[in-house]
Amino acid sequence: MDVIIKHLLGLAFNHGIGVVETRSLTSHTPSFAVPKKKTIILNMNWYNERELPLVLAHEIAHIFKDTETATTTSTTHIKCEGAADAYAISLLVQYYYEYILESEITLLNIENFMTMFAVPSCERWKVVKVFEDRFK
Ligand SMILES: [Zn+2]
Numbered sequence: 001m002d003v004i005i006k007h008l009l010g011l012a013f014n015h016g017i018g019v020v021e022t023r024s025l026t027s028h029t030p031s032f033a034v035p036k037k038k039t040i041i042l043n044m045n046w047y048n049e050r051e052l053p054l055v056l057a058h059e060i061a062h063i064f065k066d067t068e069t070a071t072t073t074s075t076t077h078i079k080c081e082g083a084a085d086a087y088a089i090s091l092l093v094q095y096y097y098e099y100i101l102e103s104e105i106t107l108l109n110i111e112n113f114m115t116m117f118a119v120p121s122c123e124r125w126k127v128v129k130v131f132e133d134r135f136k
Pocket of ligand 1: 058062081084
């Protein structure tokens with residue numbers, strides 16, 4: 001998990017995106033992106049640590065696509081937020097294939113991917129699509 005966070009941070013860095021990893025937010029304060037400032041505030045206290053790679057990839061997508069983080073106090077913000085999620089999933093699938101250990105090769109499937117990154121089930125169809133595109 002950490003290795004994927006590290007690679008996402010590297011990707012952000014290579015694109016001039018600043019990521020502020022903060023531990024001063026509450027466990028239910030969503031991370032967010034400020035495209036105009038190419039900055040991401042990443043809440044390291046997030047209650048579900050497994051979601052962090054998806055959260056970070058999602059915020060990177062906001063910067064790449066120059067779309068503001070939806071303004072909402074809902075903790076379900078990261079769920080089902082259209083384009084940013086689709087892009088985030090394709091980024092994570094790429095890392096999932098590149099950095100999975102050889103001993104874990106049998107884990108390469110949609111269900112394990114969904115579990116590993118705590119992808120909400122409403123996003124399953126996006127994961128399916130990315131996996132399918134990969135094996136076309
Ligand atoms: Zn968002």
